[in-house]
Amino acid sequence: MIVVLLLLVLLFGALVLVRGRRLLNLLTVADAAVVLGASLYMMAYSGLPVYLTGDGSLFVDMLSAYEVAISCLVFLFAAVFARGYVESLISDGELSPGNMRMFYVSFNVLMWSVVLAFISNNLALLWIFAELTTVASAMLIVVLNAKDNITAAIKYVFITSTAMLFSFIGLIMLFALSRHDLSAATLNWDVLAAGAASLSPGLFALSFVLIFIGFAAKSGIVPFHAWLPPAHAKAPSDVSVLLSSSVVNVGIYAIIRMYAIGIHTDARGFLSALLIFFGVLTIAVASFSMVVRSNLKKLVAFSSVENMGFMVMGIGLGGPIALFWVLFHTLAHALSKALLFFSAGVIQHQYHSVKIESIYDPLRYQPLATVGLIVGGLAVLGFPSLPLFISKFFILSQLARFSVWLLALVLFALLVAAGGFGFFFIRLMARDKPVKMMRFSPGLSIRVPIVVLMIILLFMGLFIPDSLSRVLGDIVAALRWS
Amino acid sequence: MNSLAFEGVVKVILVLVLVSAVVIISRRDILSLFRSYAAQSLLLALVAFLSFIQDGQLVLLYTSVLILVVKGVFIPFILKRAQRGMSIDRDIDFHYLQPSGSILVSVLVIVGVYAAVADKLKVVSGGSLFLLGAVLGISLTLMGMMVIFSRRQVISKIVGYLVMENGVVLFSLFVSELPFLIEVLVLMDLVILVVISAILAFGMSSSLEEFHKSLNPFHDWFRGGNA
Numbered sequence: 269m270i271v272v273l274l275l276l277v278l279l280f281g282a283l284v285l286v287r288g289r290r291l292l293n294l295l296t297v298a299d300a301a302v303v304l305g306a307s308l309y310m311m312a313y314s315g316l317p318v319y320l321t322g323d324g325s326l327f328v329d330m331l332s333a334y335e336v337a338i339s340c341l342v343f344l345f346a347a348v349f350a351r352g353y354v355e356s357l358i359s360d361g362e363l364s365p366g367n368m369r370m371f372y373v374s375f376n377v378l379m380w381s382v383v384l385a386f387i388s389n390n391l392a393l394l395w396i397f398a399e400l401t402t403v404a405s406a407m408l409i410v411v412l413n414a415k416d417n418i419t420a421a422i423k424y425v426f427i428t429s430t431a432m433l434f435s436f437i438g439l440i441m442l443f444a445l446s447r448h449d450l451s452a453a454t455l456n457w458d459v460l461a462a463g464a465a466s467l468s469p470g471l472f473a474l475s476f477v478l479i480f481i482g483f484a485a486k487s488g489i490v491p492f493h494a495w496l497p498p499a500h501a502k503a504p505s506d507v508s509v510l511l512s513s514s515v516v517n518v519g520i521y522a523i524i525r526m527y528a529i530g531i532h533t534d535a536r537g538f539l540s541a542l543l544i545f546f547g548v549l550t551i552a553v554a555s556f557s558m559v560v561r562s563n564l565k566k567l568v569a570f571s572s573v574e575n576m577g578f579m580v581m582g583i584g585l586g587g588p589i590a591l592f593w594v595l596f597h598t599l600a601h602a603l604s605k606a607l608l609f610f611s612a613g614v615i616q617h618q619y620h621s622v623k624i625e626s627i628y629d630p631l632r633y634q635p636l637a638t639v640g641l642i643v644g645g646l647a648v649l650g651f652p653s654l655p656l657f658i659s660k661f662f663i664l665s666q667l668a669r670f671s672v673w674l675l676a677l678v679l680f681a682l683l684v685a686a687g688g689f690g691f692f693f694i695r696l697m698a699r700d701k702p703v704k705m706m707r708f709s710p711g712l713s714i715r716v717p718i719v720v721l722m723i724i725l726l727f728m729g730l731f732i733p734d735s736l737s738r739v740l741g742d743i744v745a746a747l748r749w750s
Numbered sequence: 751m752n753s754l755a756f757e758g759v760v761k762v763i764l765v766l767v768l769v770s771a772v773v774i775i776s777r778r779d780i781l782s783l784f785r786s787y788a789a790q791s792l793l794l795a796l797v798a799f800l801s802f803i804q805d806g807q808l809v810l811l812y813t814s815v816l817i818l819v820v821k822g823v824f825i826p827f828i829l830k831r832a833q834r835g836m837s838i839d840r841d842i843d844f845h846y847l848q849p850s851g852s853i854l855v856s857v858l859v860i861v862g863v864y865a866a867v868a869d870k871l872k873v874v875s876g877g878s879l880f881l882l883g884a885v886l887g888i889s890l891t892l893m894g895m896m897v898i899f900s901r902r903q904v905i906s907k908i909v910g911y912l913v914m915e916n917g918v919v920l921f922s923l924f925v926s927e928l929p930f931l932i933e934v935l936v937l938m939d940l941v942i943l944v945v946i947s948a949i950l951a952f953g954m955s956s957s958l959e960e961f962h963k964s965l966n967p968f969h970d971w972f973r974g975g976n977a
Contacts, residue, residue: 325929390929390930392928392929392930392934393929393930395934396930396933396934396937399937399938399941400937402941403940403941403944406944406948407944410948418948421948422904422945422948422949425941425944425945426898426907426911426945429911429938429941429942430895430898430911430914433891433914433915433917433918433938434891436918436922436934437887437888437891437917437918437921440884440918440921440922440925440928441871441884443925443927443928443929444871444874444875444880444925445874447874447927448873448874449874453927454929455928455929468870468873468874470869470870470873471870471871471873471874474866474867474870
């Protein structure tokens with residue numbers, strides 16, 4: 269742990285001191301790559317869980333390593349993308365060169381807040397780092413020279429922080445409960461999970477509901493989702509990727525951890541119904557909100573809300589199969605959203621807008637980004653041969669066992685979402701502009717993440733590597749998910 | 751201080767905290783909102799300090815000093831600065847609830863919270879102060895949320911958030927062994943300081959008309975799906 273702290277001091281010291289945009293970018297790429305490598309190494313070779321502090325506040329188990337790997341992969345792509353993208357923002361006058369250092373420092377603070385949230389065994393520490401992700405994300409949203417961004421960022425901070433206060437009340441109750449029902453007064457997740465059967469179901473259910481409010485808001489679950497679409501739409505596309513593919517996962521991760529305690533208590537039935545209710549509500553509201561969109565990034569943001577609802581519903585369904593596919597969904601969704609927002613960033617730079625009335629003939633002006641949007645769009649809708657199809661199929665099959673009526677409702681909502689996406693894309697492709705415009709030529713650092721993400725998604729849709737199945741199986745077993 | 755006297759004094763302070771919350775809910779004058787918030791924070795600092803004298807746990811002393819300096823002095827000071835920049839003195843329009851109605855709802859909130867959590871918390875509580883702290887802390891949090899819902903001005907909404915925060919702090923003071931309490935308090939203050947700084951920076955670089963225009967979107971923050 270001391271080595272990690274020392275490296276962090278060196279990293280942030282260098283980020284504050286170094287001169288030159290390329291060097292800042294290189295440091296950021298290296299930071300993401302090193303943490304990604306460390307998490308993959310731990311998953312492959314270390315006997316997990318590994319405790320990083322003497323009091324057990326920080327630990328790495330298979331779930332945290334998996335979530336860290338997903339987030340760092342996304343941060344790595346975003347850091348590479350930023351090299352060309354940030355230059356284009358500066359040349360457009362949307363980002364002042366003076367804010368460059370703030371962008372990269374906040375980028376790294378956000379990455380480390382997310383990583384530390386995932387490796388927090390102590391739930392109070394998880395709360396702290398989750399709050400810190402809000403602060404760092406807000407800094408990244410306001411980095412652009414636009415007053416709308418300040419409004420979006422303040423709204424984001426306000427809604428999520430207000431909800432997170434309820435979470436903290438829930439944590440205080442959980443602590444009081446552990447003091448009374450377990451031998452140790454603690455908020456360490458491993459101790460709580462091991463003694464879950466002894467926890468009083470009534471107070472645990474109350475603390476779960478309060479904790480759920482905060483982390484549901486972090487994930488954009490309805491009715492706490494109002495911050496998500498404007499924040500994703502106003503943020504620079506690179507930052508939208510981080511919000512949609514990494515920060516929202518912190519909320520889902522906390523819900524998984526809490527439910528892993530809850531399934532061993534007598535409150536399980538209530539908690540399951542609660543999660544399924546909010547999951548289905550979120551899918552329905554988000555899907556209908558997608559029908560009338562004319563802003564590309566808001567459309568994609570609502571798709572994130574829908575997919576978060578899908579994951580919460582999957583967690584609530586319980587059972588190892590549902591959790592296995594929720595975890596797979598987390599990875600596939602993160603990569604699909606990264607592809608969509610990277611592509612949207614290129615489109616935004618070409619047309620200086622992401623509103624449909626400003627976009628003409630995108631296949632001609634930005635063919636790669638347009639193909640990226642189509643592949644990403646099909647992926648998030650769960651098109652066969654793309655990875656989210658498999659996870660949606662298996663989660664829905666578990667839902668069918670729970671209730672056929674709910675299945676019918678969710679299928680209808682997904683159909684509406686597909687209609688919304690399809691209608692948007694048909695309108696997008698059908699628009700032709702008689703006047704020629706200058707074509708923005710995206711650099712290699714912009715094209716590479718888009719191409720690589722498309723390849724990974726197409727590959728994952730056809731073939732799930734054994735190592736990935738093994739990791740997911742290990743997580744399900746370690747959480748004692750039944 | 752013997753434990754009975756300690757309990758008695760703390761109970762009186764808790765009632766005063768509640769009074770300060772009612773003042774915040776009912777006043778339209780923005781400066782008096784800040785003053786009431788500062789007074790409420792000082793009362794919380796006093797509860798933390800008395801608990802330190804009673805229990806001797808250093809974390810309570812640190813908490814007391816932190817609340818005193820940041821919530822009692824610093825945040826009210828920068829709120830005043832932000833308010834000067836905005837030239838808003840009074841809350842005129844309210845959403846859903848007028849101040850008089852809010853007071854009535856607050857009473858219902860306290861009764862409702864007691865009915866909802868008392869039975870469950872009695873099982874685990876160490877004493878009556880814990881239960882009182884829990885009920886008043888959660889009620890204060892909900893009253894703060896009511897301020898956020900019912901006020902139109904962003905600066906009043908911030909005071910609502912700060913009252914919510916005080917509710918959480920109040921509850922946590924009675925569970926002093928809680929891990930990372932100080933860190934949590936620091937982070938809560940950091941969040942609100944970031945928000946106020948953003949407003950300060952924004953307010954000072956815009957004209958008054960622009961700023962008022964920019965405040966309009968805030969009225970529907972919590973309606974959901976408005977984007």
